Amino acid sequence: MILKLQQKTPHLSGDVRITGSKSESNRLLLLQALFGNFEINNLSNSDDSDVMQRALASTQRVVDIHHAGTAMRFLTAYFATYEGRETLLTGSNRMKERPIGLLVDALRTLGADITYTETEGYAPLLIKGKKLTKNTVSLAANVSSQYISALMMIGASLEKGLEITLLGNITSVPYIEMTRSLLTQLGIVSSFENQLIKIEPAKNVSISEMTVESDWSSVSYYYSLVALSKTAKLNLSSYKKESLQGDAVLAELYDKLGVQTTFLENTIVLEKEVESKPRRVSFDLANCPDIAQTIAVTCFGLGVACDLTGLHTLKIKETDRLEALKNELTKLGATITVTDKSLHLKEGGTCNENITIKTYQDHRMAMAFAPLALKVPIIFEDAEVVNKSYPDFWADFRGLGFKTEQL
Numbered sequence: 001m002i003l004k005l006q007q008k009t010p011h012l013s014g015d016v017r018i019t020g021s022k023s024e025s026n027r028l029l030l031l032q033a034l035f036g037n038f039e040i041n042n043l044s045n046s047d048d049s050d051v052m053q054r055a056l057a058s059t060q061r062v063v064d065i066h067h068a069g070t071a072m073r074f075l076t077a078y079f080a081t082y083e084g085r086e087t088l089l090t091g092s093n094r095m096k097e098r099p100i101g102l103l104v105d106a107l108r109t110l111g112a113d114i115t116y117t118e119t120e121g122y123a124p125l126l127i128k129g130k131k132l133t134k135n136t137v138s139l140a141a142n143v144s145s146q147y148i149s150a151l152m153m154i155g156a157s158l159e160k161g162l163e164i165t166l167l168g169n170i171t172s173v174p175y176i177e178m179t180r181s182l183l184t185q186l187g188i189v190s191s192f193e194n195q196l197i198k199i200e201p202a203k204n205v206s207i208s209e210m211t212v213e214s215d216w217s218s219v220s221y222y223y224s225l226v227a228l229s230k231t232a233k234l235n236l237s238s239y240k241k242e243s244l245q246g247d248a249v250l251a252e253l254y255d256k257l258g259v260q261t262t263f264l265e266n267t268i269v270l271e272k273e274v275e276s277k278p279r280r281v282s283f284d285l286a287n288c289p290d291i292a293q294t295i296a297v298t299c300f301g302l303g304v305a306c307d308l309t310g311l312h313t314l315k316i317k318e319t320d321r322l323e324a325l326k327n328e329l330t331k332l333g334a335t336i337t338v339t340d341k342s343l344h345l346k347e348g349g350t351c352n353e354n355i356t357i358k359t360y361q362d363h364r365m366a367m368a369f370a371p372l373a374l375k376v377p378i379i380f381e382d383a384e385v386v387n388k389s390y391p392d393f394w395a396d397f398r399g400l401g402f403k404t405e406q407l
């Protein structure tokens, strides 16, 4: 679907209720399958959580998780411990290019039986579930925290628990902390000190319900809208100040880009501050990689120079996000350079009208560029990519007065 997005007024107001965090949802779905039948409130309605639910309920040999990175990584560990079950775990063409070798090696060290059916180090995986008998493992921590979260969750189901030694720099740390916090809420004991994570064994959990906070990565697009507006007041729910999601750092980062955040009960209010934009910002986003695209586009829209670092994981996400950003921002009129772990945007520049943004099968390429419609009409290829994390995205923008036209 090719979609043209326009907004006549730079003044915004309204309320948006955003679906549950897909990261929290996919962890809780896995933990529910491992440890007990608690209810999950405000579960994400994203495709990624949908495939996770289907995969966990499936009795088929072939399980296809499409584009969902968390589902791929979490389920590799889950099916490896599922005694007597043989699973061929596969995904989209892009998923077959996203590395999983470090996780497979770690699981094999613990005794898992996993083989690659096409390319070494990549899905599809033939997983023969069995009892894992070892309880110590080490792995490089600078590629994806999802491998570590996967090990932590199944770790609690092993007879002796699990000790994970993290080698080198640790990336996306808040996602590891999120996994730990959810384990703690379920009564599972763990520790994370320096480079060592210890997970105590658990049989089942006594809690009867868990509530997912709404998705902070999805809120980033509203931060961008407010930053690019003339005046704005948006009420977004359901959020809390003490979030488990690292992307809640948005409140701090966008304060520097002219957006004020007020936390009310369950709601955040975003307001445009009186025009006082900086000439240049520098952010290290190693702890919050999913908001890099949003911030790059906001800075372009504001004409603010930016240096974004800590982006070493962006090349192995839904697409090579650094290349994709460079291509699409250049089409719009930006002067931008990227390395394999950073992005640098020059100050100023005008925003070209009616440019068609390629989305590279990456939900965040569509959603990150959408706020530019406050400045110029903009067109999106494959607009339905948003379904991966936020299926109501275009409807919610329409709710704020944006016009969408299918071309």
Ligand SMILES: O=C(O)C1=C[C@@H](OP(=O)(O)O)[C@@H](O)[C@H](O)C1
Residues within 6 Å of the ligand: 022, 023, 024, 070, 143, 144, 145, 146, 149, 171, 172, 175, 289, 290, 313
């Ligand atoms: O654990 C998670 O829920 C996630 C971890 C991050 O991945 P990496 O650890 O691979 O950076 C993030 O980019 C992804 O969207 C979700």
Ligand SMILES: C=C(OP(=O)(O)O)C(=O)O
Residues within 6 Å of the ligand: 067, 068, 069, 070, 071, 290, 317, 318, 364, 389
């Ligand atoms: C990288 C992402 O997801 P995943 O790795 O789970 O596919 C994302 O949602 O931006």
